[in-house]
Amino acid sequence: MDRTLKISKIKDGTVIDHIPAGKALKVLNIINIGENNSISIGIKVPSNKMREKDVIKIENRFLEKIELDKIAMIAPNASISIIKNYDIIEKFSVDLPQKIIGILKCNNQNCITNAGEPVNSEFNLVSSNPLTVKCVYCKREMADNEIINNL
């Protein structure tokens, strides 16, 4: 019995599944949505794997590397399905990069990367659970919500 597909199927697009319950809006925040990308969101839907999860379905949109890296930081266990002509043609999980370049703002106001210099921010992954990263420039660490708020 298919209880999760209350939403009609999409022809072409991307499904972001297994987002921790309640984090869908944060994920949506970091994705650029264009005019012909209609979106369906499931929040706190029942899931076998996670009890409760969020899921996002975006029509006519395929994600870029930088977006996948950002999603990995919000939802480290998210799985991505690429839909073409109603079928899943590719399915993979997101991956936390060891080096996080240009996608996260350093939380330290006194960090040189926040001073208008022509450089990307750069962090090393310190641990994935709890998610912790370290700025290569100022050596400060950032964790969890601090990271999500600076994506």
Add this chain to the structure above:
Amino acid sequence: MLKNKSLISVSDLDKGDIEDIFEKADYMYQNMNNMRQNEPMKLKILSTLFYEPSTRTRLSFESAMERLGGSVISMADSKTSSFSKGETLADTIRIVESYSDIIVIRHPLEGAALLASRFSSKPVINAGDGSGEHPTQTLVDLYTIKKELGDIENKEITIIGDLKYGRTVHSLLLALTRYHVKINLVSPANLKLPDYVYKEIKNKLDVNIIDDIEQSIKQSDVLYITRIQKERFTDKNEYYKLIGSYKITKKEVEKMKENSIIMHPLPRIDEIDVEVDFMKKAKYFKQASYGIPIRMALISMIAGD
């Protein structure tokens, strides 16, 4: 191994590097006056970019380069210099690297020296980046301990004062993780060592955060005093109350054990009473003087042929 490399953090140096630098510094110390004739840095130019005021560090780099027979160019006061008129540090570095063979930078923002090194094909030395690091001061500090006490290993070192903003303390602690030493940290509540530094050292050093300064004074080999800046206190009365309880006077020094020393990265304000200056244990001026052989050693190892 240091040749043409930038020195941004003490983490760039392993124990062997530090020993090599000390060996070279010994040589510079002993041959201070011949070096000018030998001119090992002849035709080389060192540039100093100080975006933050400094007297000792800047002068000692300049003196070290002059003593090696090289020359120095300096950015004028960063407030009036055209380099600071909205120009990015990256652009300034791209220009200055073609004017010199080695660049020394001090900047108020953390990570500035690393950024500079990434835009420069010439080696960059970090002379202080915000509350980040100050690796050459650390080398001077370690060298002082070694020269005055014979060895760094197995010493008990008490660090007193501003542990929060003091970059010299951060660099020194990181470097001391390479040795077996006991560290005592004493600071006012609002100037405690930041978590990100503590995390870095806690598993590698015997660190004790203490309130009882009395006992540490008695048993330490090194009392390392740092400046507590008035600006850090909104209530100036708080500052004066506090400085009273942290001040090292003749009375404290008399309680120190034999063969122990007092260090301070300078400038000293009220933390050490001037009457201590004449006591045998006071080594802070000596410490400042070691800045020359250490910086001579670094410049010649990094920019020498």
